[in-house]
Amino acid sequence: MIKLYHTEKGILLEKENQLYLSDKDWDALINSGHLYEHLEALCEDLPASTDYRELLDTALKAPVKSQEVWACGVTYFNSKLARQEESKKAGGGIYYEKVYHADRPELFFKSTPQRVVGSGEAVRIREDSSWDVPEPELTLVINSMGKIVGYTIGNDMSSRSIEGENPLYLAQAKIYDGSAAVGPCVLVTSKPLDMNNNISLEVVRKGKTVFEESISMSQMKRTPEELVTYLFRETSFPQGCLLMTGTGIVPTSDFSLRSGDEIRISIETIGTLINVVA
Ligand code: DO4
Ligand code: MG
Numbered sequence: 001m002i003k004l005y006h007t008e009k010g011i012l013l014e015k016e017n018q019l020y021l022s023d024k025d026w027d028a029l030i031n032s033g034h035l036y037e038h039l040e041a042l043c044e045d046l047p048a049s050t051d052y053r054e055l056l057d058t059a060l061k062a063p064v065k066s067q068e069v070w071a072c073g074v075t076y077f078n079s080k081l082a083r084q085e086e087s088k089k090a091g092g093g094i095y096y097e098k099v100y101h102a103d104r105p106e107l108f109f110k111s112t113p114q115r116v117v118g119s120g121e122a123v124r125i126r127e128d129s130s131w132d133v134p135e136p137e138l139t140l141v142i143n144s145m146g147k148i149v150g151y152t153i154g155n156d157m158s159s160r161s162i163e164g165e166n167p168l169y170l171a172q173a174k175i176y177d178g179s180a181a182v183g184p185c186v187l188v189t190s191k192p193l194d195m196n197n198n199i200s201l202e203v204v205r206k207g208k209t210v211f212e213e214s215i216s217m218s219q220m221k222r223t224p225e226e227l228v229t230y231l232f233r234e235t236s237f238p239q240g241c242l243l244m245t246g247t248g249i250v251p252t253s254d255f256s257l258r259s260g261d262e263i264r265i266s267i268e269t270i271g272t273l274i275n276v277v278a
Pocket of ligand 2: 071072137156246
């Protein structure tokens with residue numbers, strides 16, 4: 001497997017602990033056919049250097065250029081239950097039950113590429129929200145042909161108070177400055193990712209862990225391919241796109257994020273996405 005890091009100095013490729021720096025354009029690379037084989041050939045051609053490692057600390061960017069970020073909802077049983085509970089008073093619970101079982105998944109627009117933040121950058125909570133959570137989500141990197149070419153980690157920051165007040169407020173609960181984080185890299189593999197991997201979330205407040213949970217991605221009700229097929233129905237993505245696949249970790253109602261919290265989301269084979277709440 002090969003990891004791609006988008007940095008201010010170019011694209012860093014990591015293969016078997018060796019680092020290579022390419023000056024290729026991010027959009028062109030993501031959309032080149034047979035990406036894994038293409039990256040293997042690039043690693044053969046480029047000189048490896050450990051000097052590139054400092055770019056990961058000083059120049060890392062979100063793994064996007066022109067790609068929109070979309071997201072899926074209610075793909076795990078835990079998310080269905082939590083959403084039903086939060087929207088009970090508003091009478092919205094039935095829709096979460098229906099969408100969990102329906103053939104058509106819940107898909108929603110999450111972020112323009114300009115609004116996405118990478119690992120090490122700040123995420124935000126809305127000033128008009130009183131209950132806010134991170135949502136750790138396996139995120140698919142998809143080329144313009146609708147093929148999954150890699151995997152990254154996403155944080156679908158969400159206002160549960162706004163979403164719970166009325167399900168039609170979903171866009172406001174989900175789309176605002178600093179609400180979408182992805183990174184730290186894109187994992188490119190020769191075979192589809194093993195969904196038996198865990199995704200885990202840790203929230204650290206003033207040096208202490210205040211929330212910690214992990215779930216196997218095998219608990220996702222739908223397959224990544226199924227989600228992508230629906231997303232590409234009637235919608236084209238000339239430079240490809242990213243798709244957050246939904247959360248299986250939902251903190252209980254007594255937990256809300258605070259300014260200064262550090263959010264750490266890990267998938268063993270990919271790495272850790274780290275963001276502090278502004
Ligand atoms: O329908 C509300 C959003 C659900 C969501 O973002 C998730 O399940 O991850
Ligand atoms: Mg989500």
